Amino acid sequence: MSETTNEPNVIPAASCVLISGGSRGLGLAFVEEVLANGAKVAAFARTVTPELQQLMDANPERVYVGSVDITDSKAVTSFIKDAAKVLGPIDALVNNAAIGQDSLHLHTTPERIEDIISTNLTATLLVTRAFMRHAMAKVGKGRIVNVTSVCAQRGYSGLVAYSATKGGLDAATRSLAREMHGRFLVNSIAPGFFASEMSSVLGTEQLSTITRRTPTNRLVEPENITPTLRMLLFEDTNINGMVLTIDGGGSI
Ligand SMILES: NC(=O)c1ccc[n+]([C@@H]2O[C@H](COP(=O)([O-])OP(=O)(O)OC[C@H]3O[C@@H](n4cnc5c(N)ncnc54)[C@H](OP(=O)(O)O)[C@@H]3O)[C@@H](O)[C@H]2O)c1
Structure with a gap:
């Protein structure tokens, strides 16, 4: 973890990171990366996997996990409070939890469209608000990373509602970065x-x-993404309001 600093307008390296959807996949890789950089982690998902539970058992003072549905905003707020009681103030957020889609828009039920939007976009904005209210009161500054997708930049059949949520989050990233005047660094991966x-x-x-369409001729792996998360959470880069695309150049 890089040195923290009291210099005005420099946001210190994250010391305690809230990660949604930290139970498997990319979210679990993020939990491990944050721990490897010496920071603490509060991670939730609907199901706490054995891998996530093991990390908490091995690091009880640095890891707090819980079974929380992101669409239950009261449960999310309680989780933040409970995690902070154990770990101390939370000063960074990684919005990683999301659900996917694999259906043409014509054939996607209204209920499914609502589910995708409420999980990926509405709930994520509410987690962000709950985190910011906590961080503003306890720390005064922090860092936010939204996990979006190349689907927000290029068209992909079968992913209409999903793409809409990711494009919405990229737009929110820019406006929130502007709104917080540098008190929170806000970026998308x-x-x-x-x-x-x-x-x-x-x-x-x-x-x-x-x-085949990717210039590097290979798919991205979580290990290709974690270095960018590390940079956004721990380095003094002055990157703010940006979308950092990691796709081997597939979207260029
Ligand atoms: N995989 C890809 O190709 C790809 C590409 C671009 C972007 N992304 C983005 O990368 C991020 C991680 O995706 P992934 O591929 O690692 O997905 P994944 O393996 O399906 O993991 C998703 C995570 O989100 C959690 N989650 C889903 N619904 C939730 C809910 N209602 N409440 C709380 N947690 C919930 C899941 O746990 P539970 O199900 O137990 O709740 C899980 O921990 C997502 O934002 C995704 O959109 C993925």
Whole structure:
């Protein structure tokens, strides 16, 4: 972890990070990365996986986990309070939890569209608000990273509502960065497709098409994304309001 600083307008390196959807996939890789950089982690998902539970058991003073549905905003607020009692003030947020889509817009039920928007966009904005109210009161400054997607920048069939939520979050990133006048650094990481439970709906043919269209000729892996998270949480880069795309150049 890089040195913290009291210099005005410099946001210190994160010391305690709230991660939504930290139970598996990219979110779990983020939990491990934050711990490896010496910071504490509060992570939640609907199901606490054995991997996440193990991290808490091995680091009871540095890791707090809970089973929380992100769409239950009261439960999220309680989780933040309970986590801070154990870990101390939380000064960074990684909005990673999301659900995917694999259906043409014509065939996606209104209920499913609402589910995707309320989980990926509305709930994420509410977590951000709850985190900021906590961090403003306890620390006064902090860092926020929204995990979005290349789907917000390029068209992908079968991902209309999902893409809308990710584009909405990228737009929120810019406006929140402007609104907070540097007290919170707010950025998006937009990955290309990587193997996970979410992307398991993609067939081999779709994956090889994406690979073929990617200049580096390989799909992104979580380990390609964690260095950017590390930079945004721990380094003094002055990067603010940006979308950092990590996709091997597939979207250029
Ligand atoms: N995989 C890709 O190709 C890809 C590409 C670009 C961007 N992304 C983005 O990367 C992030 C991580 O995706 P991933 O591929 O690692 O997905 P994943 O393996 O499906 O993991 C999603 C995480 O979010 C949690 N989650 C989902 N719904 C939730 C809810 N209602 N309340 C609380 N937690 C919830 C899941 O846990 P529970 O189900 O137990 O709640 C899990 O921990 C997402 O924002 C995704 O949109 C993924």
